Amino acid sequence: MSSVEYFDNVAVNWNKMRSEYFKDEVREKILGKIDVKNKVIGDLGCGTGFISLGLADKGADIVFAIDQSFNMLNELKKEISKKDFNNIFPIRSTLDQLSLFNDSLDIITINMALHHVVEPSQSIREMHRVLKFGGRLIISDVYKHDGEWAKEEMHDEWLGFSENEIKEWLESIGFKKIEIEDTKLKAIGVSRKGEYTETGIFLATAVK
Numbered sequence: 536m537s538s539v540e541y542f543d544n545v546a547v548n549w550n551k552m553r554s555e556y557f558k559d560e561v562r563e564k565i566l567g568k569i570d571v572k573n574k575v576i577g578d579l580g581c582g583t584g585f586i587s588l589g590l591a592d593k594g595a596d597i598v599f600a601i602d603q604s605f606n607m608l609n610e611l612k613k614e615i616s617k618k619d620f621n622n623i624f625p626i627r628s629t630l631d632q633l634s635l636f637n638d639s640l641d642i643i644t645i646n647m648a649l650h651h652v653v654e655p656s657q658s659i660r661e662m663h664r665v666l667k668f669g670g671r672l673i674i675s676d677v678y679k680h681d682g683e684w685a686k687e688e689m690h691d692e693w694l695g696f697s698e699n700e701i702k703e704w705l706e707s708i709g710f711k712k713i714e715i716e717d718t719k720l721k722a723i724g725v726s727r728k729g730e731y732t733e734t735g736i737f738l739a740t741a742v743k
């Protein structure tokens with residue numbers, strides 16, 4: 536089973552699964568870092584819209600909600616309809632070849648998705664391409680952990696990241712004003728065999 540197939544299969548249950556993995560405070564940390572009003576924002580690896588819906592509710596002009604899972608985007612569309620948002624536009628796209636124009640976004644958010652990307656540096660290069668000059672990038676993800684089971688059960692490509700890895704990728708691609716902080720929040724996972732994994736969540740911000 537591929538990563539796309541996995542997320543297509545779990546899409547209808549993802550909101551519950553996500554809430555058991557990490558809590559809503561992550562979204563508040565992200566939204567607290569940016570002024571979203573009247574901004575054009577790309578939410579990469581949006582899933583069912585955990586971040587996208589928050590951005591739209593806070594007054595973003597346009598939110599391009601990007602994910603490679605068709606079923607995840609369908610679940611998001613249901614939420615958009617329920618909440619009557621007219622500023623979220625779901626787009627099916629991989630994160631290493633974004634279906635967006637150069638210099639088209641004011642802000643990018645990518646929450647808990649980078650560790651599913653085979654080559655994070657290529658994805659970050661794409662983020663740099665589609666951001667406007669002076670645009671901001673916010674990456675939230677997990678610190679390194681030893682939960683090897685996540686590679687099989689959740690199709691993680693990376694078992695989290697160190698701050699140095701994230702900083703080196705951002706610097707090498709040309710991002711400036713890089714800041715990385717420990718949110719003091721936790722991500723918790725339990726495998727089908729009962730293996731328990733807990734790790735911290737970081738928040739990295741940078742400017743093009």
